[in-house]
Amino acid sequence: MSARALTALVALLACGVLVATVRPGLARDFAKVKAGADAYALPGPDQAVLMSLGYRAALADFIYAHLRVGHGLHFEEKRRFEHVKDYLDVITTLDPKFVEPYLYADTFLTIQPVPARFEDYVAAREVLLKGTRELPFNQQVWFVAGQFIAYIAPPNIADPELKQSWRLEGAKILARACELATNNPNIPYQCLAAATLLNKAGEREALIQMLTRTLAVSDDEELHQQVLAVLGEWVGEQSREREQRRVQQFQKTWAADLRFISKEQLLLLGHGFDVVKCAGRALQPLPNEECAITWREWSHAIERR
């Protein structure tokens, strides 16, 4: 064995002895050290947009993945995840149409290994409302936002007035979720829950508007029956009968006109009419139901009957 190899071997052994001597003490000290606070390394939302160099969606995805993993890690460490709102702000600024962060915002902010604070509920509401602004036709986002603001957050608000205003705001958001076309099988009872909240708050106009719009856009027979029953009970039998007549009349018109297309498509196309028969209708300020061009005109004509 050469002298250099021997030196290397001795050095290796010396290192091994050094590690074996020092390690137990360091390991003991290391075990005592626990992460107690989070360091937030991202710049503000506007700076993050610049930092993405145009890859906004990719950076938003990356930060969202970090947020999800961070949420789990904080559960393992049984401590609050401090900067969730900052991360969500950056993600939703980078990619405002990214759905997932809105759907899980309330979970990230308020489902923590320690009890959530009032400001966490306020922050979650803020993110969810941003979701409804950015994604005005996404039923899931409206549904999650409505559910959180109407039912989940209010029990954690001390001020009765604020609590009531959140419940009402949530009910209106849920009402909007009911109007959006959906294949969510649970939406009927969510709609009824929203109606219950509006009724309790004495919001009669909003209640009627929500129920009639739900009747207009939904194809679900079970939901129709439940909505009509609620209308009869809370608004009046007359109103129920009028809406029932309107629904039946619409079904008849649909069957006679374009039965093979969906209800949404028919509502988009507008009311069909016979051009020859309805010639000169511009001279009639109030066309009858056969000559109505829009569904609004058709609806008014039905009411005038």
Next chain:
Amino acid sequence: MRALTLMETVVSASILCSIGAVFVPAFFANLHASRLSEPLDGLARIAAHSAAFAELKPAKEAYPESAPLTPTDVPRGESVLDPPGTWEHPTWRALEFQPTMAHYFSFSYTSKSQGGGSSFVAKAHGDLDGDGLFSTFKIRGSVAPGAGHSQSYIEMDREVE
């Protein structure tokens, strides 16, 4: 190209081992933590739908009936895809809860009425390392007469098994 000397090999190996010692445990910790999102999201969803359910019902029957551990056998160390009909219990349907992808956790729901009010406990059990010891996550909710739904934060038992 000359071969590395013993000293160079030792230095390179120590640097690689040091880097590995930092990143490999961190990677596995992150991997494990990412799997915790399943019970956390699941329980949050169950609690949210329970709150909506409670809004429509009187306080003494505010929550759906109890549902057994589903799937009955907690997946052991691997994700399972449920056969059709696994989540057909009326409670899971009422709560709109059904994992659509392969999953690692089983869920149960227990509700009861007491003194004019009612309460529920939703649990998620998992065995991520397949050693027969379960981690448990649970969330509780309750409704008292004249008061709205309220829920606890998520409690954990042996979350890292």
